[in-house]
Amino acid sequence: MNPAVEHIATDQPPHKTTARDVDYGWQRDNQVELLENGEAYFPKVFEALRGAQREILLETFILFEDKVGQELQSLLIEAAQRGVKVVVSLDGFGCGELSPAFLAELADAGVAVQMFDPASKTLGIRTNWFRRLHRKIVVVDAAVAFIGGINFSADHLGDFGPEAKQDYAVQVIGPAVADLHHFALAQSGRQVRTRRGWRRRQQRPSPWTTENGDGLVRLIYRDNLQHRDDIEETYIHALSNARQRVVIANAYFFPGYRLLRAIRNAARRGVQVQLIMQGQPDVLLAKLAARMLYDYLLKDGVVIHEYCQRPLHGKVALVDDEWSTVGSSNLDPLSLSLNLEANVLIRDRAFNQQLYERLEALATNHCRTMPENRTPRLWLWRLTVGFLVFHVMRHFPALTGWLPAHKPRLKPFESPAHDL
Incomplete structure (x- = not known):
């Protein structure tokens, strides 16, 4: 060996x-x-x-x-x-x-x-x-x-x-x-x-720090032990605190009810919410699954862009003019419920602005924007299929428990x- x-x-x-x-x-x-x-x-x-x-x-x-x-x-x-x-x-x-x-x-x-x-x-x-x-x-x-x-x-x-x-x-x-x-x-x-500060804290640090100053960074991660929901909870917390703008660019978008509601509720409060998703996916199912959620989000003012130049693989987001996150975690059942993932949270105005400009250029120049009032053909069929796909995908992590342990x-x- x-x-x-x-x-x-x-x-x-x-x-x-x-x-x-x-x-x-x-x-x-x-x-x-x-x-x-x-x-x-x-x-x-x-x-x-x-x-x-x-x-x-x-x-x-x-x-x-x-x-x-x-x-x-x-x-x-x-x-x-x-x-x-x-x-x-x-x-x-x-x-x-x-x-x-x-x-x-x-x-x-x-x-x-x-x-x-x-x-x-x-x-x-x-x-x-x-x-x-x-x-x-x-x-x-x-x-x-x-x-x-x-x-x-x-x-x-x-x-x-x-x-x-x-x-x-x-x-x-x-x-x-x-x-x-x-x-x-x-x-x-x-x-x-080991050194002072590495031991587990009784109170977890807030994902939305009130500290002032740029250059603030925090590591968050997801495992299948004591940190199963940390990344999802961070997104929900950030969306709940959003006041001006939210931009999420994510390759595989199929979050759970709570995160979907947080996105919708931010738009209802008047926050400008933009989602950038795959329009040319490397996994067709990812596009089909994400599209099942469009009507739910569009009716409350969420703007949805599909990136069409090449496959989108990013997992980034920003809120207002300071908070950003970059990492490995998609917003789908695999990343949020099964995989080992890690992101960093960043409180920095210059970084936030740079990321915003890059994503805005992507949305403006290389995306198609979904119409607010879509009247798709075969809507009843799509509604039925969408209902089934949504619930199968949401319970997918639990279904994997039937596999040999x-x-x-x-x-x-x-x-x-x-x-x-």
């Missing part, structure tokens, strides 16, 4: 201090940079990897063996060979097509490669669909962190063609990096040094060279 890796179970780590023991609070005086698409994201991440001196923590849902994946592999190997501690956590479903040779090259160089809930195919089909490691986080030397919705794959670059994804991430420098580092380290199963784990990749 490769000495760089050891057996780790995320639900039962070998140390007492874990990320689920902590509710991360607001951190002040951070520098947050919006990174739109792979053209902005990959150069920043790769630059940080080249300069790494002590440690790289990386987790991603998807890593492909394309030009992006090959460059990432090369940089991680170079870092490990110069003595940097490198831990890479990959999802067993999203990265299920990676070749053993690709992973072995990483492991043989000293990279600690871990797969979350890997499973072999059954009749040529992958069956480990649910409770995925969907986060996208990179932390380098506990000094700079990246978080968002962008995977390590060439389909996040414009030269990929019409199917290239539209997506967002952020680079964080400042005190909030310590929280992201602590979280990533604990989730990877590594030993975490298992505990997803992080498992080390073992290079064949060490099995001899």
